[in-house]
Amino acid sequence: MELLLLLATPAVGAVLLGIWGARRWAPELNVVMSLATFLAACALTARVIGEGNLLVAHEQFFIDPFNVFLVTLTAFVGLTTSLFSRPYMRVEMNHGRVSAPRLRLYHSMYQLFMSTMLLALTTNNMGLLWVAMEAATLSTVLLVTLYRTAASLEAGWKYFILCGVGIAQALFGTILLYFAAERFLGAEGVSALLWTHLNGIKGHLEPVVLGLAFVFLLVGYGTKVGLAPLHNWLPDAHAEGPTPISAVLSGLLLNVAIYAVVRCKVLVEGSLHSQLPAKMLMGFGLLSVVLAAFLLWRQRDVKRLFAYSSIEHMGIITFAFGMGGAVANFAALLHMTVHSLTKSAIFFAVGHATQKAGSQLIDNIRGLMTLSPTIGWGLMMGSLAILGMPPFGVFASEFLILTTAMREQPWATPILLAALGVAFAAIFGRVQPMVFGETRAGRLPHPPALLPVFTHLALVLILGLYVPPYLADWYRAAARLIGGG
């Protein structure tokens, strides 16, 4: 029931906003639908906590601690982003950058995007997971090109083609998975693609085929995660789309893609009895961290800067899942949570800052502190948080990952540390003048509402100091589920 509500609310929202998306109260409707989705997610979570794993609708949907926590996170960030997008899109419309039909498209696609992500998270069917991932791409392509500028069209095209090709690899991987499973589960019915069934027989699945399948699935979903060297689309799509979309792409879509990779890894590891999937994840993860850290130095666009930071963090998470084991998985899950909260908060702040400065170029944004202390502090705290300064949650998760790496994969620790240092210097060196630099512009008459930013940062801070026991239990259960190590 809760599940139905959860999936139906944004879908209905998409339809409603498709009709009324350009009305004056459309942003509020968007918020209301997102709120309803979040409430449904909370109800679902409560039920899963109370009754344990959930299998419904002919086993087509499966909720366990791993995905229910992502569902809540997704719905929550979806809600705060809709809150942020309300004033943001109004300003864009007043500036004439977005016309009424495009606003309608934006609102409708926003809800559709939420709906596809939630579907991807909750489905038990690996095929449907693929379909939902592809649908998530498609629903955001037109959002990236919302401004119809040359650069945004290019970004959208790259996004579409690269992710399209990537996702085609994932489809092939899914076919191989089905092929391996069908021999045991039979083609009759559709049980051969259900994750729960696959998980049950994973020890019997043909290792060669599953190894191949994993390569394709990792390349496919890895493209969406933005793992190097398949990351090319990510900075463009983040930089050229509207900022709320950058926030949800970075904070949510990447998480969902990692979720898909990890689900696949669990199956394949069970079949292969080898370190291959773990090694591949660690390799791709490390490569992404290092590459992104160095590319950060070349960025002059603030949204691209943080997009590369997302690649870096996705790399860290992938590396952690690659190491496997209870602690690393725990840390990776925690990192996923705090990264998506922090990164979306940063994008909210950046969105306001760029709107005020009228430019996305770092050089053109100066003295946010004088312009508006709330934006300035928001961006500064967010940056410090994402850079892993204590006492924020990112510090806790990165610390856990690094200490585990020191024990499990000592060779990787110096590389990780160096990359983190490089990234720290790059981001801090750019954010500092943006926040504290000289500016001739006067103080804004009334400060923008940055409730979402500070809510997120407060949550990250809390997670850094203290992980509530039920949340910790939850993470632990999920970490056990993922296993490995």
Add this chain to the structure above:
Amino acid sequence: MTGLPFDLQLLNLCAALLLLVSFAMLTQRRIVNLVNLLAFQGTLLLVATLLLAWRTGQRHLYLSAVLTLALKVTFLPWMLHRLIRRLEVYWDTEPLLNISGTMLVGLLVVVFAFGLAQPISALASTATRSSIGIAIAVVLLSFITMITRRKAMSQVVGFLSMENGLFFGAMSATYGMPMIVEFGVALDVLVAVIVLGIFFFQIREQFDSLDLHHLESLKEGATVAQADSIVEDS
């Protein structure tokens, strides 16, 4: 060899022709012909699906044959032709590699694909297991088609042909995916093409051309319409 029943021989013929069509796509310079080849590829898939459905008596294969007929044989080529007419893009520029070079790379890819398919075919129990290699080859060749082309339209044809290859792969390895997944995939493809149609008009509006040359500013660090998005990375 000679013991193969006639319908299987026909299926093998379809598979071989699919491979040939992929090569034709790889070397074809005219976009209209490219779309026609795509339609032909769809038709071959349809024939193969029907043959397989008839042979195995699996009812869902008939359904996916209907889906193929509606989407891949009729709708997509029609829509692409319409787009070509409306946008007046008939020729592709010279591909990045010369024809002989492309063919040679293509052949290597086919060898690689066949090698890749070996372990899968060895395990498959379907009558069509030997064509799995061809399916993989079609996918990879479409991939090459996509990378060696400049025009957006030819890239899309490459993308769709890649999907066709995957469909054929699923069919040869497991007699098709579960119906719900197949519907989902078809829906995604349909939506993708519609989104692309919209997209083309946006690109056209902005650049007056569908040449992807114009879409390389984010790479080369040139100043673009939106003055504040100068970038230099990879």
Add this chain to the structure above:
Amino acid sequence: MRTLDLITQVLEIIAALAVAPLFVGWINQCRAWLQNRRAPSLWLPYRGIRKLFHKDAVIAERASGLFRIAPYIVFSAMVLAAAIIPSMGTALPFTTAADAIALVGLLATARVFQSLAAMDIGTAFGTLGARREMMVGFLAEPALLIVIFVASIISATTALPAITENLATQHLALYPSLAFSAIAFTLVLLAENARIPIDNPSTHLELTMIHEAMLLEYSARHLALMEWAAALKLFNYACIGFALFVPWGISTSEGTPLTLLASIPLLAGKLLIVGAGLALVETVSAKLRVFRAPEFLATAFLFAVLGLLVHLLLGA
């Protein structure tokens, strides 16, 4: 060895020698009809050869012995090739000595001597023709070999008569690989015999010619032998094509005089059809620029390799 086999062998060589110019005449006649011209006589090639034999040879001053001996080598290579290609019967005593790969070798030998002789005099045209011929050969030979490999793998032998017999007697089946190979073979045939997309046998246009450029310095009996060899080459290629792709009607090793007799009109019929087909191809297609020739032959190679790969994968 049966007497019948000996008779077949002798008959085949005689038929090749006798029919080859006629085959060229037939193609020319078809081409003339298709192009709405008045057709030359079918016997024109014979008359040309006879006329050349009656003339006195003029040889360039600086010509070496190679130049003189090349026509004989080329001609005998072609006759030998004709002897080992099963055109009427598969029970040929000579074929125990040479298989399909040796056949390709024979054809290559002829090409090498022809090119060497063309370069021997040192004129610009001879060298140009030789170089182009070597380029075509270098691209066409692998394709031809692979075509033969496909047929060999299907019948598990490289002996041409055995391949033919196997293909002629086995159960009728669809072979996509053979179909691809047939296309490749047709392309190779056109290129190797200086037919239209690659070379135009009926002109002496200096910038485009290949085959004719090599023969420019020859006269009289040498030229006659060279032209006869060229006709034989075309005939041989046609017969290889029949042997691999349409072997039906050939007299097999259990054949009787009757089947041998029956195979003669069948061969004639096949030649008539193929000649008309070649004329049609040459009429509808335009000559390619020389530097596009590699593309044409790459296509042939592609088809051949695809045939091979498809066979290995599908077993068909």
